[in-house]
Every structure is written in C-alpha cells, then in structure tokens.
Amino acid sequence: MEDVLSISKVSKHFKSFILNNININIKENCITGFLGKNGTGKTTLIKIILGLVHKDEGEIHYFSNPNLNKKDIKDRLGVVLDEGYFYDNLTLNEMKDLVSSTYTNWNNKKYENYIKRFKLDGKQLISSLSKGMKMKYALALALSHNADLLIMDEPTSGLDPEVRKELMQILSEYVQQDGKSVFFSTHITSDLEQVADEIIIINNGEILEQVSKDELLEEYRLIKGNNEILEKLNKSDLSLINKTNYGFSAITNKYEKIRKEFPEIIIERTNLNEIFLAKTEVY
Template identity: 50%
Template structure:
C-alpha cells in the first residue's frame, strides 16, 4: 500500500512545548483521525505537514516526497481546512475563489460550482458576513475543488453546531468514495471520528500514544468495571489506565481476551468509546498506567 503521509521520528522544540519523535503513517484511501487534548501537539504536527514551521529533526514524506524539498508539488495535491478563518473578510466568496483558483493547475470549476450549490454558499456575500459554519463549508469547497489526493483538516468541526458538523462529515464520507483520496482529520471531538475514521492516532504532550485502525482499537480495547477488592498489583499491569473510587474501579485494558481470562465473570467488560480511550490515555493522576 502506498503511504501518502509518513512521519518518521519528527521532533520540534519550543521553549514550553516539544513534539518528540513523532512517527506514524497514513495509507492511500483512508481517513485518519488525529486526536488528543488541547495543547497535545495536533496543530504543530499539521503545521509541520503544511511546511508552516520547520522540523528540528526527523523526516516528513508526503506522497513519498520530501515535504520541504517538494513543497509546491505536494501542495498542488493537498487540500487543507484550518480551524480558523484565514480568508480576507473584505472579499466576496467569488472573489476569494478567483484569487485561489489560478494557483492550482487541477482546479475544477464545475466541481466548485457543485459544492457551492450543495453547501448553499452565497457567491456575492462578503466572507466577513458569513457564519462560522458557512466559512468552514467554503473552506471545504475550496479544499475539494482541485482534485486533492490528501485532505488535511485541523479541528474543522470545533465551534460548529451539530447540523453543520453532520453536513461536513457527510461531505467527507462522500469524498472518500473515491479510493484515491485520503484524509488526515485532527479533532478533540472524538464522536466525529467514530462515524468516519479508519485509523486513529492519539497524541498527548507531544508524543504519539498509539496509531491503529479504529476497528482494531475498539475491538481489542475494553473498559473493565469491578469491585476494588478484585485488584492486585499483578492485575494492574494489564491496564492502560485505571480509575479508582471508594466503591470500585474502572480501567481501560488493551487486550479484551486477556481480561476475560483473568477476571472471568467477576467484572463487567464493555466496549470503549474513543472518548474513553482518549481520557484514560491522557489522564493526569497517579493511577495512570503507562500505555505500553
């Protein structure tokens, strides 16, 4: 399988934050959800992909090409959606599109017209007068109108109402009917990903905690609930994260079979949500167990 996105031991250091040896890859035709709490390093990772900042070490390859050396050729094949509006407020939707269009050799005007119609975007309206949802839809229409092979989205759904969020996710799913396209989708709203993602990568404090297929993650991982007395130090090594209170415990485990074998019917084993996994992996208390 061809890797469209390949991060190999990428590091970037700031005074108060560091991205440490980030390694993951995305294959053609899949959606990867990139999740982590605020300040985990999601936007920094995306900025590195987009060449908005320079890495300190490691290698970033997009479509098999070095990200810095082939910057323009890569960007021709990328569509991007950021969490903030970067368009000129004084321009109308039409004027903004006319500005961006000449930079993409593969711009498809009929495709853009289709998205404008589908998203009900007013061409003559100034961007500053569009709602947040409209701006996001416009951003998506621009990103999708030049036959991009990789769509990079930085928290596109944050601050949007559920109706617009749903529309956006539907558009993404429609897009993915084309097996040639891949999506890298960063978010802290994990429910968005339960619907669309094929792969999940979790980042916290600048480090990748895991990168797996969503199905693998939701099948293998489990939430274990039981009485406190059942716990001993031997059991704890099977847990990725553990939460105790005076009545009992709740833990996240990475191997459902092992847990069933270990506890039998004495505990309740449930399928976790992505939110559960994220919370257990990124919790900051003394009961947090190493994810490895």
C-alpha cells in the same frame, strides 16, 4: 496500499514545548484521525506538513514520490485550517478568484457545486459567514482543485452536530474516490468513531500510537464488579476507576487475564472516548 504521506523522525523545539520524534504514515483511501487534547502539538505538526512551520529535524515524503517539487505538492494538498486565512472584506467569489489562480487544476464547476450544496452565496462577504459556513467555504475551496490529500485542522470544533455530521458524510464520500485520502485533527472522539479508518494519538508532543480504529476498539473493555474484586486487582492494569459503595467500573486492556481470574466480572465494549482518556491517563 500506498502512503500518501510518510513522516519520519520529525521534531520541533519551541521554548516551552517539544514536538518529539514524530513517525507516522497516512495511507491512501483512508480517513486518518489525528487525536489529541488541547496543546499537544496537532496544529504544529499540520503546519510542518504544509510548510508553514519549519521543522528542526526529520523527513517528510509526499505521495511516495521524491521527485515532486513544492508546487506539485501544493496542488495535491487540499487544506482546511482552523484560522481560515481569508480576507474578511472580499466576497466568497472574489476570494475564490485569488485562491484558484494559485492552483494548476482548479475546477470552477466543482466549486460552484459545493457552494450550492453548502447553501452559500458567492456574492456574500466573508465577514458575514458564521463559523460553520466559513468551514464549509474553506472545504469547498479545498475540494475544488483536484487535491489528493485533504488535510484539516480541527474542522469540527465549534460546529453544531448537524454540520459535523454533514462534514463527516462529505469526507466519507471523498475517500471513496480512487486515490483520495483525508487527514484531520480533532479532540472530538465521536467524529472519529463515525468515519475514521486509522487513528493517530498524540500526547504531550509525542505519538502514543498509530492504529486502525477497529483494533483500537478491540483493545480495551469496560469491566464492572464488586469492591472485593477491585481490592484484588492490580491497579496498574486499570484506568478511569469509578468506585461506589455498590461496586466499581474501570477501563482495561487486560480484560482477558482478569476474566480468567474473576469469571464473575462483567465485561462490556467501550467507546473511543473512554479508550482515549484511558490511554492519555496511563501515559
């Protein structure tokens, strides 16, 4: 599997925040989720990838091809940013005319199909779009110029569950086409649970981990037992400890070791949200 994006040793220093030594790879035909809490550097890294923020150090290789120029790269990236970057006083179709003229492979048929599918009206003013409609419009533009890598910054934030589900469905369909990939940032783990193949976790400006979703879900377990067991366990093996008079629960990646020592312990699968919280709590 080829890397569509390879980022090595990228850093950015702001006055009160450092994006530090970022090394990640985005794989072809995968949905890669970029997971991090608020203010951990997701938008900054996405803007660096798009050339909207200058990096201080490091290298970014696009589509495993060192010969691509800026225009080639722009043509192959489909972008959906949180802020939208649209002119409110234009209609959807007028804005589309502006955007489409900057791409080599604009496909108006595709655009019209997406507008129809998303139940948008091309004659409507951008200022009249709700948050969810705006995201769908941005997605229609991003998907209509034959991009190979769709990069989205927090596309699901503020959307209702139905629209989020629809978006995840579209992303899944998109990566089933040969050579198409998706990279999107989020702090909503349930989105990733549904569609992501690969997960990159960022915390305080540093990458904690890049791992397949299935591996990540295998790594941790929820354990439950009585409080005498909790007393004997090494607390540094546990996260998110919840203790009551009747017993305790906790998240751990040392569940095999704990099972050997305390066979009576209850071990259950856990979800991405708990794993994410455990990882960002420990570090």
